[in-house]
Amino acid sequence: MQKYDLVIIGGGAGGLVVASVAAQLGLNVALVEKEKKLGGDCLHFGCVPSKALLRTAHVAHLVNHAEQYGVNVSNPASNIQAINQYISRAVETIQVHDSHERFKTLGCDIYTGSAKFLDASKIQVAETELSAKRFLIATGSRPWIPPVPGLEKVPFLTNENMYSLNELPAHLVIMGAGPVGVEMAQAYIRHGSRVTLIELAERVLPRADPEMSQVLHDQLSADGVEILTGSIVETVAQQGDNIMLQLQDGQLIEGDKLLVAIGRRPAVSDLGLEAAGIEYNTQGIIVNSRMQTSRRHIYACGDVTGQMPLTHVAEQQAGVVIANAIFHLPKKMDYRVIPSVVYTEPECAQVGAMTDVAEDDPAVKVVKFGMDSLDRAIADNSTRGFIKLVVRKGRLIGAHAIGQHAGEVIHELALAIQQNMKLSKITTLVHAYPTYSQVNRRVASQYYSGSLFSPATRKLVKFINRWLP
Numbered sequence: 375m376q377k378y379d380l381v382i383i384g385g386g387a388g389g390l391v392v393a394s395v396a397a398q399l400g401l402n403v404a405l406v407e408k409e410k411k412l413g414g415d416c417l418h419f420g421c422v423p424s425k426a427l428l429r430t431a432h433v434a435h436l437v438n439h440a441e442q443y444g445v446n447v448s449n450p451a452s453n454i455q456a457i458n459q460y461i462s463r464a465v466e467t468i469q470v471h472d473s474h475e476r477f478k479t480l481g482c483d484i485y486t487g488s489a490k491f492l493d494a495s496k497i498q499v500a501e502t503e504l505s506a507k508r509f510l511i512a513t514g515s516r517p518w519i520p521p522v523p524g525l526e527k528v529p530f531l532t533n534e535n536m537y538s539l540n541e542l543p544a545h546l547v548i549m550g551a552g553p554v555g556v557e558m559a560q561a562y563i564r565h566g567s568r569v570t571l572i573e574l575a576e577r578v579l580p581r582a583d584p585e586m587s588q589v590l591h592d593q594l595s596a597d598g599v600e601i602l603t604g605s606i607v608e609t610v611a612q613q614g615d616n617i618m619l620q621l622q623d624g625q626l627i628e629g630d631k632l633l634v635a636i637g638r639r640p641a642v643s644d645l646g647l648e649a650a651g652i653e654y655n656t657q658g659i660i661v662n663s664r665m666q667t668s669r670r671h672i673y674a675c676g677d678v679t680g681q682m683p684l685t686h687v688a689e690q691q692a693g694v695v696i697a698n699a700i701f702h703l704p705k706k707m708d709y710r711v712i713p714s715v716v717y718t719e720p721e722c723a724q725v726g727a728m729t730d731v732a733e734d735d736p737a738v739k740v741v742k743f744g745m746d747s748l749d750r751a752i753a754d755n756s757t758r759g760f761i762k763l764v765v766r767k768g769r770l771i772g773a774h775a776i777g778q779h780a781g782e783v784i785h786e787l788a789l790a791i792q793q794n795m796k797l798s799k800i801t802t803l804v805h806a807y808p809t810y811s812q813v814n815r816r817v818a819s820q821y822y823s824g825s826l827f828s829p830a831t832r833k834l835v836k837f838i839n840r841w842l843p
Contacts, residue, residue: 376483376504378404380699381497383489383645384512386414388676388688388695390472392510395696397481404506405482406489406499413472415514415533415677416685417465423537424557426464428717430457431564435597435719438564442755452565454542461537491646494669508671508699511652511659512688513645515638515677520549524610528617530632539631543567547619547629549607551578553716554635556590559599560718570600570627572619577603579716583729583774586722589759590776593720602627640678663706664698665691673699682712711792715781720745720759723784726791727764727772738766743817745777750808754778761817763787768796768821779810786814797821 380396382389385407397403405412416422430452436443437450470476474484487500496505517532519525533554546562548555551573563569571578571594577587578594578601594601606622610632619627640658653660653668658680665673673695676688690707697705713725732738746757759777763770773787790800800818805811 375496376404376502378402378483378504378506380404380508380510381406381504381506382510382512383497384414384510384514384676384678385409385412385472386512386514386676386688387416387685388692389414389510389512390477391689391692392512392675392695392699393477393482394480396700397477399700400481401700403482404485404504405477406485406487406497406504408486408488410486411469411472412474412477412484413469417468417472419534419537421685422465422468423461424533424554424561425717426461427457427537427561428557428719430460431561432719434566435564452542454539454565457565458538488644490644491650491652494650494652494672497646509673510695510699511645511667511672511674511678512676512692513641513678515683516641517634518637518639519634520607520636522607522610525634528610528612528632530610530617530634532634536633543629543631545570545629546631546633547617547627548572548633548635549619550635550637551575551601551603552581552635552637553579555633556594556716556718558633558635559594560597563594563597563599568600568629569598570602570629572605572607572621572627573601573603574606575603579722582716582722582724583762585760585762586724586774586776589720590716590718590722593718593758638677638683640680642678663694664704665695665707666698681707682709682714684712684714687712711788713781713784713788715784717781720756720777721780722776723780724774725772725784725788726770729762729764729772729774731764731772735766738764738771739821740764741817741820743813743820745813748777748808748810748813748816750810750812751778753808761813763797763817763821765797765821768798769794770797770800775813777810777813783810783813786811 379401381404382393383406393405434452437447440447485499489497489499491497545568547570549572551571559569559571578591579587607619608622609620611618616628616630617632642654651669659674659678661674661679665675667674675691675695677683694705694707697703716722729740732740742762745751745759751757756778761775764772770790797818805815
């Protein structure tokens with residue numbers, strides 16, 4: 375039996391943040407990870423490899439459209455082996471910060487294998503039992519595979535095996551037009567694959583602002599993606615080297631590769647949660663605002679909680695765990711101001727309230743500014759998109775942007791929402807010209823344009839200039 379102050383189950387983003395801080399503060403920490411490498415899905419199968427792949431696709435797209443910029447390029451072609459090497463280099467560079475050696479140096483004991491609770495104070499990893507005063511469960515999530523007849527009999531792809539293909543798909547079929555689906559659709563179409571994107575909902579990115587979804591739909595269509603929304607896959611079958619998808623409306627879709635990107639589910643199976651008395655459901659481990667489970671000395675963070683499965687959310691939750699479990703400070707998790715980004719081109723970013731709140735609240739106003747009126751976007755030939763602000767009584771409560779670098783632009787607006795700032799603060803901040811961030815000042819100014827150029831203001835200006843020296 376090995377005894378610790380803190381045992382962390384899961385070596386992904388949330389678990390590593392807590393392990394690093396706890397060990398450096400002098401606690402006796404054990405870190406348990408079932409895979410041989412630390413870093414979790416985000417590093418190995420998600421955020422990092424997908425963004426690296428999207429970068430290569432962006433370069434391919436630029437090369438193939440170089441004539442628009444006055445550059446002549448002949449016979450461009452994508453090389454999947456070279457692309458895989460580029461992705462691997464990005465992962466390996468970041469892996470250094472998440473290595474076994476680094477965390478051992480910090481003072482963590484690392485155990486490789488699956489963890490299972492024996493009771494509320496002990497777990498078992500292989501042949502070793504570990505006990506602790508406190509535990510953190512940060513096991514993440516896994517791809518959800520829908521119960522479509524025949525799907526389990528075909529060699530489909532998920533995010534866990536799609537970044538090591540030996541050749542580019544001739545025809546990639548993607549089930550699901552959420553963030554992963556639209557990103558991969560654009561990446562592979564720009565590398566030369568034919569792509570069909572199938573979505574059950576009536577639009578791509580069904581949780582995004584509807585107008586934003588439409589702009590992205592138009593861009594993907596312009597790239598050449600075949601988009602089938604409102605479509606239900608009834609059966610899947612193998613036919614030779616291809617995979618056949620029968621849709622409910624009678625269409626038959628045939629491709630050589632199938633990517634399932636429907637969603638994810640928390641990784642809670644085989645943890646022995648019942649033995650520890652930890653409550654959970656299909657959405658994940660149930661936690662309170664301090665990230666405590668039903669057993670107060672056992673915490674959970676990240677995708678396993680089912681609450682906004684984003685890496686930056688896991689890191690924020692980890693900070694709450696550190697405050698409560700290590701410093702015994704009553705810090706609570708706040709989900710009101712969490713930005714999210716889809717890394718297509720153009721990028722889609724949003725934070726705070728949705729635009730439809732204006733339909734029920736007369737005090738809310740939505741203002742919009744098109745990227746086609748932003749000088750930097752015009753210079754870059756990246757004018758597709760817009761930015762919308764959701765404003766209540768002069769204070770920002772939501773922002774939605776689609777355009778080049780929208781994921782960078784959104785953070786100034788997130789800070790404004792978090793600090794309950796007046797929108798006038800953004801209009802008075804000097805933004806460098808020409809930058810994409812300048813769009814924030816331009817759209818904020820739109821909010822005041824109605825009153826600034828109103829008949830009453832015009833009369834006031836006329837009076838001032840007539841009667842005052």
